[in-house]
Amino acid sequence: MISTPKEELIARLRKVQQVIVDQQADACIITTSVNQFYLNDSIFNGYFYILPESDPLLFIKRPIGINGNGVEYIRKPEQIPDILNQYNLPLPRLLLLEADALSYTSVIRLQTALNMPKIANISQKMREIRAIKSDFELNQIRESAKIHAEVYSQIPAIYRPGMTDIDFQIELEYIMRKAGSLGIFRSFGENMDIFMGSILTGNNAQTPSPYDYALGGGGISPLLPLGANGTPLKNGTTLMIDMAGNYRPYMDDMTRTFAIGKMPEIAYHAHQVSIDIHNEIWETAKPGTLCSDLYLLAEKKTKENQLEPYFMGTVQQAKFIGHGVGLEINEPPVLTLRSKEALQPGMAIALEPKFVLPGIGAVGIENTYIVNENGLEKITLFEEALTTL
Amino acid sequence: MISTPKEELIARLRKVQQVIVDQQADACIITTSVNQFYLNDSIFNGYFYILPESDPLLFIKRPIGINGNGVEYIRKPEQIPDILNQYNLPLPRLLLLEADALSYTSVIRLQTALNMPKIANISQKMREIRAIKSDFELNQIRESAKIHAEVYSQIPAIYRPGMTDIDFQIELEYIMRKAGSLGIFRSFGENMDIFMGSILTGNNAQTPSPYDYALGGGGISPLLPLGANGTPLKNGTTLMIDMAGNYRPYMDDMTRTFAIGKMPEIAYHAHQVSIDIHNEIWETAKPGTLCSDLYLLAEKKTKENQLEPYFMGTVQQAKFIGHGVGLEINEPPVLTLRSKEALQPGMAIALEPKFVLPGIGAVGIENTYIVNENGLEKITLFEEALTTL
Numbered sequence: 001m002i003s004t005p006k007e008e009l010i011a012r013l014r015k016v017q018q019v020i021v022d023q024q025a026d027a028c029i030i031t032t033s034v035n036q037f038y039l040n041d042s043i044f045n046g047y048f049y050i051l052p053e054s055d056p057l058l059f060i061k062r063p064i065g066i067n068g069n070g071v072e073y074i075r076k077p078e079q080i081p082d083i084l085n086q087y088n089l090p091l092p093r094l095l096l097l098e099a100d101a102l103s104y105t106s107v108i109r110l111q112t113a114l115n116m117p118k119i120a121n122i123s124q125k126m127r128e129i130r131a132i133k134s135d136f137e138l139n140q141i142r143e144s145a146k147i148h149a150e151v152y153s154q155i156p157a158i159y160r161p162g163m164t165d166i167d168f169q170i171e172l173e174y175i176m177r178k179a180g181s182l183g184i185f186r187s188f189g190e191n192m193d194i195f196m197g198s199i200l201t202g203n204n205a206q207t208p209s210p211y212d213y214a215l216g217g218g219g220i221s222p223l224l225p226l227g228a229n230g231t232p233l234k235n236g237t238t239l240m241i242d243m244a245g246n247y248r249p250y251m252d253d254m255t256r257t258f259a260i261g262k263m264p265e266i267a268y269h270a271h272q273v274s275i276d277i278h279n280e281i282w283e284t285a286k287p288g289t290l291c292s293d294l295y296l297l298a299e300k301k302t303k304e305n306q307l308e309p310y311f312m313g314t315v316q317q318a319k320f321i322g323h324g325v326g327l328e329i330n331e332p333p334v335l336t337l338r339s340k341e342a343l344q345p346g347m348a349i350a351l352e353p354k355f356v357l358p359g360i361g362a363v364g365i366e367n368t369y370i371v372n373e374n375g376l377e378k379i380t381l382f383e384e385a386l387t388t389l
Numbered sequence: 390m391i392s393t394p395k396e397e398l399i400a401r402l403r404k405v406q407q408v409i410v411d412q413q414a415d416a417c418i419i420t421t422s423v424n425q426f427y428l429n430d431s432i433f434n435g436y437f438y439i440l441p442e443s444d445p446l447l448f449i450k451r452p453i454g455i456n457g458n459g460v461e462y463i464r465k466p467e468q469i470p471d472i473l474n475q476y477n478l479p480l481p482r483l484l485l486l487e488a489d490a491l492s493y494t495s496v497i498r499l500q501t502a503l504n505m506p507k508i509a510n511i512s513q514k515m516r517e518i519r520a521i522k523s524d525f526e527l528n529q530i531r532e533s534a535k536i537h538a539e540v541y542s543q544i545p546a547i548y549r550p551g552m553t554d555i556d557f558q559i560e561l562e563y564i565m566r567k568a569g570s571l572g573i574f575r576s577f578g579e580n581m582d583i584f585m586g587s588i589l590t591g592n593n594a595q596t597p598s599p600y601d602y603a604l605g606g607g608g609i610s611p612l613l614p615l616g617a618n619g620t621p622l623k624n625g626t627t628l629m630i631d632m633a634g635n636y637r638p639y640m641d642d643m644t645r646t647f648a649i650g651k652m653p654e655i656a657y658h659a660h661q662v663s664i665d666i667h668n669e670i671w672e673t674a675k676p677g678t679l680c681s682d683l684y685l686l687a688e689k690k691t692k693e694n695q696l697e698p699y700f701m702g703t704v705q706q707a708k709f710i711g712h713g714v715g716l717e718i719n720e721p722p723v724l725t726l727r728s729k730e731a732l733q734p735g736m737a738i739a740l741e742p743k744f745v746l747p748g749i750g751a752v753g754i755e756n757t758y759i760v761n762e763n764g765l766e767k768i769t770l771f772e773e774a775l776t777t778l
Contacts, residue, residue, distance in 0.1 A: 031579070031580070032579075032580065033580045033582060033612070037611065037612055041611060042611050042614070043580070043599050043611065043612070043614055044599045045580065045599040045600070045601070062597065062598070062599050062600070062601070062705065063596075063597035063598055063599050063605065063614075063705060064597045064704055064705040065597055065704060065705075097493070099492065099493040099494045099497075100492050100493075100494045101492055101579075102492065102493055102579065103488065103489050103490055103491065103492060103493065103579060104486070104488040104489075104491055104492065104493045104495075104496040104497075104510075105488045105489045105510060105512070106493075106579065107493040108488075108493075121493075121494060123494070170563065170566040170567055173562075173563075173566065174559065174562075174563045177559040177562065178559060180609075182584075182609065182610045182612060182613060183584035183585065183613070184582055184584045184612070184613050186612075190420070190421075190490075190491065190492060190495065191420070191421065191422045191432070191434065193422060193573055195571075195572035195573045196572065207452075208451065208452030208453045208454055209451070209452055210432050210433045210434040210451050210452050211434070211451070212434070212451070216452065220569075220571065221571045221638060222426065222430060222431050222432065222638070223422070223426055223432070223571060223573070223575075223638045223716070224571060224572070224573050225431070225432055225452075249610060249611070249612045315453055315454060316451065316452055316453040316454075327612070
């Protein structure tokens with residue numbers, strides 16, 4: 001297992017401490033798996049208690065057996081005040097919490113236990129901090145992308161006529177797991193269920209889903225209405241493969257589309273427009289480029305090619321063409337018209353201009369790019385053309 | 390896909406409406422996937438707005454295209470008051486929300502949007518309602534258990550000397566998915582990550598984890614410290630298989646343990662004690678039996694056999710021996726000493742008295758039982774002995 005260098009963990013902690021100071025808060029408590037891992041290189045059930053100047057305290061319920069400075073075992077948050085007192089620390093008047101992720105019940109319980117007049121939300125700030133990656137983090141995304149490409153290279157060997165989309169997905173999941181896929185696929189937000197990624201063929205690509213991902217699909221259960229739904233892979237339809245790049249804690253994201261037999265001309269055309277959008281953004285984007293301008297560029301190319309009715313869906317059209325990736329699959333920035341954000345060095349962004357063609361399926365590609373000082377570095381290096389299976 | 394009968398959906402809704410009346414509330418909003426599915430047979434991004442007497446309203450953001458009485462498309466919760474007004478409905482003074490699952494930010498936003506003086510929590514009540522299943526629900530658990538047993542029957546064919554636990558798990562996941570496993574594995578609670586279940590061998594069974602499952606394991610990534618960790622399957626150790634029974638929206642839960650080569654006598658002995666606990670509970674438990682008494686029975690048998698140091702773990706010992714199962718893997722009741730609950734007809738409970746033996750691994754079995762009027766019905770019918778692979 002990869003360990004995060006100690007100096008990097010300290011640098012990350014410093015950023016959070018700066019937020020505490022900026023917001024004139026007294027402390028911050030981190031409880032979500034992703035942010036605990038980010039700051040502490042491990043996950044525990046408990047409270048990572050960050051102070052603006054001194055070392056953090058770890059109030060741990062489980063697992064047993066963690067040693068170190070500031071580690072205190074507790075059964076419940078009501079024990080925290082006494083322990084703070086033993087450390088000669090006051091109760092916080094203003095505490096930062098991950099209010100976008102922590103349940104209402106948990107927040108109220110903490111607020112009551114610590115007798116706090118005020119709490120504030122650090123969820124978005126944590127996401128902003130995590131959006132700018134170090135070389136250590138970016139290298140994990142590069143490594144994941146490399147394995148991702150090796151896995152996708154086995155796609156043609158999987159295909160057999162008569163398969164359904166879910167048959168295909170199961171074969172690909174198996175290869176992914178053998179290649180080190182962690183299985184779990186973390187995303188931010190309530191009810192953002194996903195399992196190992198998404199495969200779409202034919203008109204299932206038009207099925208709108210409740211989730212905030214780029215495309216939909218009906219799924220194999222009403223309990224997870226997303227992705228493959230058992231549609232047979234038929235000549236004249238496409239197979240869009242957007243499976244997880246979860247080979248490291250830090251993920252990449254990559255979509256490729258395959259043709260089953262001969263396609264109508266519009267499929268090749270729209271697929272090429274997606275590649276053209278990629279290439280123009282790859283060549284021109286750099287630190288300072290507005291995310292909204294990337295969206296506008298994609299929209300312009302779409303209009304020039306009269307593909308608006310198919311852009312990011314048909315019945316339901318997503319309003320973004322990409323997103324940051326990292327420990328979660330949907331990190332900032334979001335490449336949308338309403339974004340006020342600009343690209344910054346250290347960001348990793350997945351760009352996914354896609355088109356959904358009725359009667360055919362989805363076309364287009366998704367690549368992950370790292371924002372370097374001089375421009376974008378493409379890291380998902382795998383054949384981009386609409387290749388026939 | 391299975392559809393829930395309309396009269397059953399109405400009966401479920403009536404139970405929630407009764408809670409609204411009992412708590413003298415004005416309405417209830419359901420937003421989590423599991424509870425939306427339970428009440429509406431589908432998942433959407435939005436608010437399922439339940440009134441004590443009239444039909445529910447569905448405030449939907451996504452997916453597009455849902456028709457029906459009371460369906461209203463919205464972009465944000467701030468639009469709800471105007472729509473309520475169009476229906477001649479007042480703003481609620483007291484609203485029930487799933488406060489254990491909904492984020493603090495979402496609750497505050499709803500509270501502000503609806504200008505509500507008071508909210509209350511319906512999460513636990515929903516779990517209690519869901520704990521008592523109908524025949525329609527129980528049949529799905531029975532069906533899932535049947536497929537689960539068919540999948541486990543392929544375990545001996547998977548095993549090859551030299552495999553690691555994760556190699557083994559990947560082969561089993563593949564068989565599970567082909568048999569219709571939904572992939573996703575829902576559990577209640579914050580940070581309760583799990584992927585398709587858990588396989589433990591050797592001393593990895595002793596590794597404490599941050600999660601609130603029966604046993605631990607180190608996992609293959611610090612981002613998911615649970616279950617298989619790459620330990621080679623060695624002679625003289627056990628392989629405990631506790632993979633998901635997620636073949637229907639309603640799940641069963643089943644653990645079986647296999648011996649790799651010849652085991653020390655204590656492994657057979659402790660495994661038999663687990664089976665004995667099962668048999669005694671199976672024969673004696675019935676509606677009205679206290680969950681705490683089931684725990685005490687298991688604890689007594691454990692003490693009689695001098696197995697206390699190994700009961701439900703070694704370094705970290707779980708304080709429960711079973712739990713309800715259904716749409717989530719950890720439903721009420723919890724079979725723990727502190728429980729005040731009694732078994733009721735319609736419950737589905739997974740019983741998992743397990744022992745962790747240093748140098749050997751975990752032993753014991755887990756079965757799912759349905760609580761009928763006359764007693765327990767065992768539904769996970771599969772060889773229980775410690776079979777050599």
